[in-house]
Amino acid sequence: MFPNKRVQGMIGRKVHVEMKGERIALEGVLRSVDDYLNLHLSAANELHAGEKKRLLGSVVVRGNNVVLINPLKE
Amino acid sequence: MFPNKRVQGMIGRKVHVEMKGERIALEGVLRSVDDYLNLHLSAANELHAGEKKRLLGSVVVRGNNVVLINPLKE
Amino acid sequence: MFPNKRVQGMIGRKVHVEMKGERIALEGVLRSVDDYLNLHLSAANELHAGEKKRLLGSVVVRGNNVVLINPLKE
Amino acid sequence: MFPNKRVQGMIGRKVHVEMKGERIALEGVLRSVDDYLNLHLSAANELHAGEKKRLLGSVVVRGNNVVLINPLKE
Amino acid sequence: MFPNKRVQGMIGRKVHVEMKGERIALEGVLRSVDDYLNLHLSAANELHAGEKKRLLGSVVVRGNNVVLINPLKE
Amino acid sequence: MFPNKRVQGMIGRKVHVEMKGERIALEGVLRSVDDYLNLHLSAANELHAGEKKRLLGSVVVRGNNVVLINPLKE
Numbered sequence A, B, C, D, E, F: 001m002f003p004n005k006r007v008q009g010m011i012g013r014k015v016h017v018e019m020k021g022e023r024i025a026l027e028g029v030l031r032s033v034d035d036y037l038n039l040h041l042s043a044a045n046e047l048h049a050g051e052k053k054r055l056l057g058s059v060v061v062r063g064n065n066v067v068l069i070n071p072l073k074e
Helices: A003-008 B003-008 C003-008 D003-008 E003-008 F003-008
Strands: A014-019 A024-033 A039-048 A051-061 A066-071 B014-019 B024-033 B039-048 B051-061 B066-071 C014-019 C024-033 C039-048 C051-061 C066-071 D014-019 D024-033 D039-048 D051-061 D066-071 E014-019 E024-033 E039-048 E051-061 E066-071 F014-019 F024-033 F039-048 F051-061 F066-071
Touching (some): A003 D024, A003 D039, A003 D051, A014 A039, A024 A051, A024 B003, A039 B003, B014 B039, B024 B051, B039 C003, C003 C024, C024 C051, C039 E003, D003 F024, D003 F039, D003 F051, D024 D051, E003 E024, E014 E039, E024 F003, E039 F003, E051 F003, F003 F024
Antiparallel strands (some): A014 A066, B014 B024, B014 B066, B024 B039, B039 B051, B051 C066, C014 C024, C014 C066, C024 C039, D014 D066, D039 D051, D066 F051, E014 E024, E014 E066, F014 F066, F039 F051
């Protein structure tokens, strides 16, 4: 299963997304993903140093700035 | 709804855009967006640490340097 | 009007360009732009912290390292 | 053998992946890779300064943020 | 004249190239350039803070990491 | 000779590769290169501040994170 299919399989689940830049991470429910790994998350929170810092709600994330994605256990 | 369609649905609304680099954020009215997530914002402000720092007015933003976009409640 | 058309409409005008990296900004007259937002500026100055620092003259800027472009009032 | 074929030849093996950004490295079993060098790793660990810091488990890594990949001896 | 044509017009001339990252600049004779602004320079020097730091000789530069290019007066 | 052809001409030779990020450089024998300047190096060493720091052995390098490549005299 190719990496992008693996991400498509996470739709509807809560995911952890590490972004490029100063250690931003996001957690939210994956609503959609395209071939560039652009992501649409709902109920997203921004985390710094592992702590929830800010509620973003609905957010679109640019794929090239995604470092890694992993599904969260619920 | 794919992530880029989600952004198209924000046209005419005020959006918050986090840029790559030293924690720049922009807020402005989304005028247009293309498939690369290049954005045209009007009445845009640059924010640092959540505070309005500078009025930019009309601004074009390069999509690959966009980290995330979310709509602002008005 | 798509974002790249918006930039084409700035040809012949003085523009402010924020670059990726350590807060470099450029100001100059936009001579040409392509679909990648590669820019050709003439009479360009490099600015640091809003102050003119260095005259570059004619300069080509790689589009993916452009963070934002806005027209300057003259 | 082209570089991407070289990475395909590491499928099923434990690999070390250096990511762009603040010195993140990952180690895990390479499950799949595509032409962009997007990677799917299982049993992945995040390393800082060469020490295991956090178990990530199953993780998808965006290819453009991969600096280098090398196979680990087992 | 499109930006990449402008760079092609610098072939055979000494150019100044600012790279992404920690303020690296290069100066050398532009030997070739392609549509991605990948550059081949000969007799290249690496500069830090405007001072020649290291002779590189013949060097290939990846276009996406080029911030700007300008011709040097000789 | 286009820049990528110039790199193909270095196959079988020892090369110095500067990577994006915190001043990582690699030296190794160039085994293969593709049009994205993805590289396969063998007998590669990681250098920090010009000193050999770590033997990597066989390593694949993502082209977009390559800043520059130059051949080493042997």
